Each structure stands twice: as C-alpha cells, then as structure tokens.
Amino acid sequence: MSDGRRPGSDDRKRRSPAPPGTHAAVAVAVDVVPFALREGRLHAALIGVRATEESRLFAFPGGRVQPEESLDVAARRCLERHVPSEGRFLEQLYAFGEPGRDPGSRVVSVAYLALLPRADDADGVHWYPCDDLPPLAYDHGAVADKALERLQGKLAYTNIAFGLLEDGFTLADLQRVYEAVLGRGLDRRNFRKKVLALELVQPLGRVRHGPHRPAELFGFTERALVTVETLLTKKG
Amino acid sequence: MSDGRRPGSDDRKRRSPAPPGTHAAVAVAVDVVPFALREGRLHAALIGVRATEESRLFAFPGGRVQPEESLDVAARRCLERHVPSEGRFLEQLYAFGEPGRDPGSRVVSVAYLALLPRADDADGVHWYPCDDLPPLAYDHGAVADKALERLQGKLAYTNIAFGLLEDGFTLADLQRVYEAVLGRGLDRRNFRKKVLALELVQPLGRVRHGPHRPAELFGFTERALVTVETLLTKKG
DNA sequence: CTCTGGTCGTGTACAAACTACACAACCAGG
DNA sequence: CCTGGTTGTGTAGTTTGTACACGACCAGAG
Incomplete structure (x- = not known):
C-alpha cells in the first residue's frame, strides 16, 4: 500500500490541483x-x-x-x-x-x-x-x-419521523408513521403517553371530524430535529 | 435549480465519462x-x-x-x-x-x-x-x-469502545475507556453488572498482579461489533 | 330519535430496569 | 503484621416500561 514516497512525508500535496494532462x-x-x-x-x-x-x-x-x-x-x-x-x-x-x-x-x-x-x-x-x-x-x-x-x-431516539408529516396531524397519524417505518404495531396508549411526555408536539386547538369521536390536531414544537433520550421503546 | 433539460429526463447520463476536454x-x-x-x-x-x-x-x-x-x-x-x-x-x-x-x-x-x-x-x-x-x-x-x-x-449502544483495547484487559481498564471518551465518571459496580450481563466479554482465566488485589483479565467474545440494546446508561 | 360501529382519550397494576450505596477479599510494600 | 488502594459482590428504593379496560364522542343507518 505504499506509494514509494518516504515515510512521514506530507500526503497533503495530493490535494493540490492535478498537473496538466493527469486529470482526476x-x-x-x-x-x-x-x-x-x-x-x-x-x-x-x-x-x-x-x-x-x-x-x-x-x-x-x-x-x-x-x-x-x-x-x-x-x-x-x-x-x-x-x-x-x-x-x-x-x-x-x-x-x-x-x-x-x-x-x-x-x-x-x-x-x-x-x-x-x-x-x-x-x-x-x-x-x-x-x-x-x-x-x-x-x-x-x-x-x-x-x-x-x-x-x-x-x-428510536430522534423526532425524525416528523419529516413524514405536516402540521395538523392526529396522534393516530403519528403512530401510523412509526408503525409504517418500523413494520410493527405499537400500543396506542403507551405511545400517546410517551410522545406527550417529551413535549415534541403541541395541540393546535382544532379537531378533525369524522364518523367517530373527533381527534385533536397537533403540530410540531419549536425544535426542528432533536435527539431525545428515548423516544420509542419496544411497545411505543 | 433547473439545468434547462426537460423535466423527467434521466439525470443518469451525467454519470458517463466526461467528454474529452471537460474533465471533472x-x-x-x-x-x-x-x-x-x-x-x-x-x-x-x-x-x-x-x-x-x-x-x-x-x-x-x-x-x-x-x-x-x-x-x-x-x-x-x-x-x-x-x-x-x-x-x-x-x-x-x-x-x-x-x-x-x-x-x-x-x-x-x-x-x-x-x-x-x-x-x-x-x-x-x-x-x-x-x-x-x-x-x-x-x-x-x-x-x-x-x-x-x-x-x-x-x-451507548454498541461495543465500539472495544476498538480502543486489546485482549487481556481488566474491567477497570474497560471502564476507563468509557470514562475517557464520555468525559465523565461511571459507577464501578453498575458498569460491571451491565457489561457482564451483556456477555460481550469473557474471562481469560488469568489475572493481573499489582500492589493490590489481583484483577481478572477479560477478552472479547466472538462477535466483533454488535449493536446492543443499551450498553450504557447514565451511571454505567 | 335511537341505536350502533368505530375511534378517541385516560388511568392503574405489575414487571423490569436503573440508581445509589457498603463491605469484605486480596496483594505489595513498609 | 499492619496499611493503602484496588477488586469483587449484593440489596433497597426509585424510575421506567408493559399490559390492559372503560367511558366519551360522532356520523350514519334505521
């Protein structure tokens, strides 16, 4: 693996522009x-x-x-x-x-x-x-x-999944993102507890209506991408 | 940010060798x-x-x-x-x-x-x-x-620190590696418990003698670099 | 209007993991 | 033989993770 130059010589010279005719x-x-x-x-x-x-x-x-x-x-x-x-x-x-x-x-x-x-x-x-x-x-x-x-x-340890969502999502939406990426199901109640405890989302005061009980809508908090201690555990 | 080519055209052509005269x-x-x-x-x-x-x-x-x-x-x-x-x-x-x-x-x-x-x-x-x-x-x-x-x-979640040691180390040696990299102290007893529980090291049957109680020597187990669930916690 | 299906929202008991901490064993050297 | 400094082990309390059940609420069907 030696190029024949003396040991300890400065390899930095290779960073200089290549001599004419010998292009990288x-x-x-x-x-x-x-x-x-x-x-x-x-x-x-x-x-x-x-x-x-x-x-x-x-x-x-x-x-x-x-x-x-x-x-x-x-x-x-x-x-x-x-x-x-x-x-x-x-x-x-x-x-x-x-x-x-x-x-x-x-x-x-x-x-x-x-x-x-x-x-x-x-x-x-x-x-x-x-x-x-x-x-x-x-x-x-x-x-x-x-x-x-x-x-x-x-x-598992950042809020990177939020890049796959837009503001105005429900906690069920967020959970679906995690489940889609991980390829496994999560416990709805524990997931909700965890996400809310980390204060990475904030309620927008609006709700989404449908044929069921209305779901509260959330947005991201100020911090864009954070490394959290443990955002996710085995069962969410 | 457009280069003027029609949308949807294949950008892959740029990977072909540059035309003569226009070197990268x-x-x-x-x-x-x-x-x-x-x-x-x-x-x-x-x-x-x-x-x-x-x-x-x-x-x-x-x-x-x-x-x-x-x-x-x-x-x-x-x-x-x-x-x-x-x-x-x-x-x-x-x-x-x-x-x-x-x-x-x-x-x-x-x-x-x-x-x-x-x-x-x-x-x-x-x-x-x-x-x-x-x-x-x-x-x-x-x-x-x-x-x-x-x-x-x-x-925190791999045995990467083992790259900084050679076989025939004591658990105190291993702990010093962690402390040097992290820049903070760890609890000796909890650290020992954690490392042994994960079975990433195996006793060599030899001891290192010194002016104190002899310390058991360890080597790495077969797996070279593993991603462990949690190798380290706050206090080791 | 009532009923019903399906989702939303919350709390509690149990298990596991983490944290703090104390004491005896052991050796080299004085 | 004593001492200093290190090795090796266990236990209680707290925190965190896990499993699980029930009422609230709305839209649509009847």
Missing part, C-alpha cells in the same frame, strides 16, 4: 433516497433509467456535483428537479465508492436521505413501497438498505 | 481520524502539514482516492502509511464537500473514524488529547467534532 479519474455524484407515506405504507421515489429487453431498471434521483456547489446543495437540487415538494428533512447518509459500482466510469456517490410529508406524483417519478422495490441500477439496492436502516434507527 | 473539477480524498488512549485520555493522531511564520498547522492523515481502489481501502492505506497499528475498527464517518474547504482546488473528502488499541509514536505522527487539539487545516476542526460525536454516540 474519480467523479463525485449525489443520490437522494426520498421517503414518504402513501396509504399508510412507506414508499420511496424512483426514476426509470433504462428499459432492457424484458425489465425496466430504476434508480434514485441523483446527478453529478457541480464544481461550485456543496454536497447538500447538490442533493437538494437533484431532489427538487425530480420530486416537487417542500421536504424539511435532508440528511447525508453514506458515501458509496466501490470501483465497480457504476459501469464504465469511476463515480463516488454521496447518498442522502430525504423525508417528504406527501408522496406527490410527478412526471417520471415512480413511488414504490419500500418492502417491494423493483430492480435497482448501480448499487442502489445497498443505498436503499442503508437509508431504511438509518431511518429506523433514528426513529 | 471535483476530486475525491479520504481523511482518517485515528483515536487511541494515552494515559487514560482520548488522543487523536495528527500530521504536521506546514509551518507558517508563527504557528504550525496540523491535519488528519489522508490523501486522494486512487482510481482503482475503494473508499475503505483508500482510508486504510492512508491510515497505515502514517500510523502503524493493527487497528480493528475503521468506519466511514461523513463526506465533507464544501466548495471552499480546500483552498485552491475542489476536493470532496470522505472522513473515516479509526480506533487503535495503542497510541504508538511514529515518524511524523503527533498525538494530541482530543480536548486540546492544535489548530487544524482545512475543515478538520469540523471533522474532529463529527468523529468525537460519533464515537460518543455509538458508545
């Missing part, structure tokens, strides 16, 4: 995994990339990082180009850089996790349930796994 | 934050990058990613070039890509977190206590913050 062969891209709820199930937004003879192939929205933009900006740009939304949550997920992940060229892709309050349809966008994704191009299968893993993990 | 202006590097314990305090390994008139400047070991190597391999190569060790733990941390982070050229750097069982001295390597780091080049101040944050966070 590694490109940088971003990919965004957009999650949203549809009919109580967690869905991800995909773009069709090409149709082989017998099967279509999908990938997450993404693109090259421009020389003057940051990774975060590039991710938001790529997200908004395909998926129109007012997503509040966009967080870096992981950098994928295996040499063979993109056939033909060497691309290091920084993946992002995006949470949207609604799964709006748009031109070229396909929403698929997370537990039934179509064949994915590149290494986007691994990207999807990582995204879901991160979302589930952060669910 | 964004380079990819890795930086490794190596942590180890020295005299009961958490230290990080730094490399001197340049000496200005009145002050030296340091940075974490790093370098450009080679066209044929993966990010993980590049990180291990850069770590081992500077810091000789048999580090068991090396994990991707975060990708830093602000346009201005590296003066002169656009470099996206994928940072890695490394844990070493010992803080060995080597040519060109400087070990500094984490709570008293010297001035850092680039955005390595933010990198250091992120690394420490990750380490502290994972301490």
Whole structure:
C-alpha cells in the first residue's frame, strides 16, 4: 500500500490541483433516497433509467456535483428537479465508492436521505413501497438498505419521523408513521403517553371530524430535529 | 435549480465519462481520524502539514482516492502509511464537500473514524488529547467534532469502545475507556453488572498482579461489533 | 330519535430496569 | 503484621416500561 514516497512525508500535496494532462479519474455524484407515506405504507421515489429487453431498471434521483456547489446543495437540487415538494428533512447518509459500482466510469456517490410529508406524483417519478422495490441500477439496492436502516434507527431516539408529516396531524397519524417505518404495531396508549411526555408536539386547538369521536390536531414544537433520550421503546 | 433539460429526463447520463476536454473539477480524498488512549485520555493522531511564520498547522492523515481502489481501502492505506497499528475498527464517518474547504482546488473528502488499541509514536505522527487539539487545516476542526460525536454516540449502544483495547484487559481498564471518551465518571459496580450481563466479554482465566488485589483479565467474545440494546446508561 | 360501529382519550397494576450505596477479599510494600 | 488502594459482590428504593379496560364522542343507518 505504499506509494514509494518516504515515510512521514506530507500526503497533503495530493490535494493540490492535478498537473496538466493527469486529470482526476474519480467523479463525485449525489443520490437522494426520498421517503414518504402513501396509504399508510412507506414508499420511496424512483426514476426509470433504462428499459432492457424484458425489465425496466430504476434508480434514485441523483446527478453529478457541480464544481461550485456543496454536497447538500447538490442533493437538494437533484431532489427538487425530480420530486416537487417542500421536504424539511435532508440528511447525508453514506458515501458509496466501490470501483465497480457504476459501469464504465469511476463515480463516488454521496447518498442522502430525504423525508417528504406527501408522496406527490410527478412526471417520471415512480413511488414504490419500500418492502417491494423493483430492480435497482448501480448499487442502489445497498443505498436503499442503508437509508431504511438509518431511518429506523433514528426513529428510536430522534423526532425524525416528523419529516413524514405536516402540521395538523392526529396522534393516530403519528403512530401510523412509526408503525409504517418500523413494520410493527405499537400500543396506542403507551405511545400517546410517551410522545406527550417529551413535549415534541403541541395541540393546535382544532379537531378533525369524522364518523367517530373527533381527534385533536397537533403540530410540531419549536425544535426542528432533536435527539431525545428515548423516544420509542419496544411497545411505543 | 433547473439545468434547462426537460423535466423527467434521466439525470443518469451525467454519470458517463466526461467528454474529452471537460474533465471533472471535483476530486475525491479520504481523511482518517485515528483515536487511541494515552494515559487514560482520548488522543487523536495528527500530521504536521506546514509551518507558517508563527504557528504550525496540523491535519488528519489522508490523501486522494486512487482510481482503482475503494473508499475503505483508500482510508486504510492512508491510515497505515502514517500510523502503524493493527487497528480493528475503521468506519466511514461523513463526506465533507464544501466548495471552499480546500483552498485552491475542489476536493470532496470522505472522513473515516479509526480506533487503535495503542497510541504508538511514529515518524511524523503527533498525538494530541482530543480536548486540546492544535489548530487544524482545512475543515478538520469540523471533522474532529463529527468523529468525537460519533464515537460518543455509538458508545451507548454498541461495543465500539472495544476498538480502543486489546485482549487481556481488566474491567477497570474497560471502564476507563468509557470514562475517557464520555468525559465523565461511571459507577464501578453498575458498569460491571451491565457489561457482564451483556456477555460481550469473557474471562481469560488469568489475572493481573499489582500492589493490590489481583484483577481478572477479560477478552472479547466472538462477535466483533454488535449493536446492543443499551450498553450504557447514565451511571454505567 | 335511537341505536350502533368505530375511534378517541385516560388511568392503574405489575414487571423490569436503573440508581445509589457498603463491605469484605486480596496483594505489595513498609 | 499492619496499611493503602484496588477488586469483587449484593440489596433497597426509585424510575421506567408493559399490559390492559372503560367511558366519551360522532356520523350514519334505521
């Protein structure tokens, strides 16, 4: 693994612009995994990339990082180009850089996790349930796994799930979000106790009417994304 | 944020090799934050990058990613070039890509977190206590913050701290690791109960002699890195 | 108007986990 | 033989998590 230079020499010189003629062969891209709820199930937004003879192939929205933009900006740009939304949550997920992940060229892709309050349809966008994704191009299968893993993990100790809701939700709505992401049921009474005790939501003073007892509507409190001690336990 | 192409068009074309003459202006590097314990305090390994008139400047070991190597391999190569060790733990941390982070050229750097069982001295390597780091080049101040944050966070629900120890440690040694990383004391008896209950360590049948009662020596169990329910609580 | 289905909202008993804390065992060295 | 400093163990009290039942309330059917 040595490059032949003397030990202790400063590796920083490699950061200088490459000499003329030897341009860097590694490109940088971003990919965004957009999650949203549809009919109580967690869905991800995909773009069709090409149709082989017998099967279509999908990938997450993404693109090259421009020389003057940051990774975060590039991710938001790529997200908004395909998926129109007012997503509040966009967080870096992981950098994928295996040499063979993109056939033909060497691309290091920084993946992002995006949470949207609604799964709006748009031109070229396909929403698929997370537990039934179509064949994915590149290494986007691994990207999807990582995204879901991160979302589930952060669910337990942050209020990240609120990125999948808009103000004016009922506690039952919120619970459905948790159940959809975790893939298991929660006890309604214990879940309610826990959420209210942490004071992450505040009643709006309005109610939602339906064929049943009216449900109180809630909104988020001031803090946008907090790391709480334990927002969730085994049974909610 | 539109690039003028029709909506829904496939952004994937950007992944193809750049046309001749228009080479990608964004380079990819890795930086490794190596942590180890020295005299009961958490230290990080730094490399001197340049000496200005009145002050030296340091940075974490790093370098450009080679066209044929993966990010993980590049990180291990850069770590081992500077810091000789048999580090068991090396994990991707975060990708830093602000346009201005590296003066002169656009470099996206994928940072890695490394844990070493010992803080060995080597040519060109400087070990500094984490709570008293010297001035850092680039955005390595933010990198250091992120690394420490990750380490502290994972301490609570994984056995990541074991990367800072070698087999043949006492439970007091292990506790000192936790206290050094967290920066606070833990209750000896509760800590011992917790660690033993999780069966992450196994007695080696040997003891360490000293001027006091002999201490039993432990090693790690088979599983290398596990995510435990709650390895740590407030008082250990 | 009454009935009914289905949801909303609350409280209580039990079990498990966390926290605080004290004492004897043991060795090296004086 | 005594002493200092560490290792090793257990118990009581508090907090947190878990399981579970019942009345309140509305819309719609009859």
